[in-house]
Amino acid sequence: MYLMKRSYIALFLAFSVLFGTPAAAYAASSGTESRYFVPTTKSFWKGALKARHIFEDGFTADLSDFQIRLARLAGIKPIAVKKFNILADAAATPTPQPTPAETVSWGVRAMIHGDATKDLTVGAGRLVAVLDTGIDREHPDLKRRLDGCNDLTDPASGFIEDSCDDLNGHGTHVAGIIAADGGSDGTGMFGFAPAASVSAYRVCSPSGTCFSDDIAVAIRHAVDAGANIIVLGVGGEAQSSFIDDALGYAAEKHVMVIGAAGNDGPYEDSLDWPARDTRVLSVGALNSDETVAEFSSRGTNRTTKPYHTDAGDIEFAAPGVNIESTFREGGYAILSGTSMAAPHLAGLAVRVWQGDAKNPAEATRALLHELAVDVGTLGDDAATGWGMPVQK
Numbered sequence: 539m540y541l542m543k544r545s546y547i548a549l550f551l552a553f554s555v556l557f558g559t560p561a562a563a564y565a566a567s568s569g570t571e572s573r574y575f576v577p578t579t580k581s582f583w584k585g586a587l588k589a590r591h592i593f594e595d596g597f598t599a600d601l602s603d604f605q606i607r608l609a610r611l612a613g614i615k616p617i618a619v620k621k622f623n624i625l626a627d628a629a630a631t632p633t634p635q636p637t638p639a640e641t642v643s644w645g646v647r648a649m650i651h652g653d654a655t656k657d658l659t660v661g662a663g664r665l666v667a668v669l670d671t672g673i674d675r676e677h678p679d680l681k682r683r684l685d686g687c688n689d690l691t692d693p694a695s696g697f698i699e700d701s702c703d704d705l706n707g708h709g710t711h712v713a714g715i716i717a718a719d720g721g722s723d724g725t726g727m728f729g730f731a732p733a734a735s736v737s738a739y740r741v742c743s744p745s746g747t748c749f750s751d752d753i754a755v756a757i758r759h760a761v762d763a764g765a766n767i768i769v770l771g772v773g774g775e776a777q778s779s780f781i782d783d784a785l786g787y788a789a790e791k792h793v794m795v796i797g798a799a800g801n802d803g804p805y806e807d808s809l810d811w812p813a814r815d816t817r818v819l820s821v822g823a824l825n826s827d828e829t830v831a832e833f834s835s836r837g838t839n840r841t842t843k844p845y846h847t848d849a850g851d852i853e854f855a856a857p858g859v860n861i862e863s864t865f866r867e868g869g870y871a872i873l874s875g876t877s878m879a880a881p882h883l884a885g886l887a888v889r890v891w892q893g894d895a896k897n898p899a900e901a902t903r904a905l906l907h908e909l910a911v912d913v914g915t916l917g918d919d920a921a922t923g924w925g926m927p928v929q930k
């Protein structure tokens with residue numbers, strides 16, 4: 539038995555040397571492969587298993603059951619990579635509408651007092667990275683806003699530049715809330731910051747599944763590309779060490795990371811990762827009457843220090859129910875979810891960005907705390923934290 543296993547390895551290695559990519563060919567034909575972290579720095583294995591992303595102590599790759607067995611025989615134990623999901627109402631997959639019902643959604647109006655909702659100069663010089671299902675780069679209300687378009691979902695390549703088609707619509711919706719500029723004729727929709735730039739990182743499949751290694755690589759890339767804010771409309775049950783490390787890098791470089799709280803409410807302590815992390819500004823969802831959406835995940839705020847960000851706490855609430863925004867195929871759609879609440883906070887953060895501060899991300903976070911209007915239960919509560927920031 540032992541000898542037979544050895545001969546399998548020998549055969550596999552021989553194929554690898556002779557043909558270069560038998561691993562990929564096998565994986566493609568088996569259809570059962572999934573994403574793993576392979577804890578070895580040996581370049582042989584990186585080549586044989588078609589490394590996707592290289593990390594300090596190993597690499598990730600899509601492996602078939604056969605490849606996993608092979609690695610184990612060689613004494614390497616692949617570890618499954620954590621998955622996340624987009625956080626809009628999954629039951630609703632709306633048909634894109636050709637024209638919007640309103641040029642400014644109720645959510646934008648709720649957070650900006652006065653008549654500044656269509657100021658086309660707001661957000662100039664700011665860059666927001668949207669890590670999601672991609673962005674419709676031809677959308678009339680977004681195409682002039684796009685500055686960066688990358689795909690990390692391709693099975694054959696971990697990073698493709700100048701590619702970010704959004705077959706779902708979720709990422710386009712998130713981007714529009716932040717920076718839709720009404721289009722060249724002003725008949726489209728307007729987001730919070732119509733002069734801001736948006737970079738798209740397609741890290742989620744069209745069905746909304748997102749691998750944590752792709753997200754981590756996208757966070758680092760966005761930081762290096764000069765993003766001021768990174769928006770994560772994704773979440774999951776498990777903590778990811780890849781994302782932990784990437785969040786450390788973002789914090790070090792003074793980049794703000796905003797995450798959807800999750801749609802697992804109304805139960806306390808139901809926040810998703812990575813929003814649970816204190817470095818991520820976690821955002822819950824509000825109805826248009828400023829009550830909390832039932833589905834919005836609740837934090838641990840009731841048992842931690844009030845008005846202090848602890849792990850598991852919710853930090854802010856923002857509009858997240860029946861939000862109209864840009865959608866795939868150049869259209870518009872109404873979605874609900876904490877995925878919609880997170881870009882509302884990001885949009886307001888762009889508007890009040892403390893660019894001259896020593897640490898703009900921390901200074902802006904402190905200002906958002908000051909601007910927050912108490913909603914829900916009196917004071918810091920498990921559904922809305924500081925409350926909903928409003929620009930007067």
Ligand SMILES: [Ca+2]
Nearest residue numbers: 813815818820
């Ligand atoms: Ca948090």
Ligand SMILES: [Ca+2]
Nearest residue numbers: 842843846848
């Ligand atoms: Ca707290």
Ligand SMILES: [Ca+2]
Nearest residue numbers: 913915916917
């Ligand atoms: Ca409250």
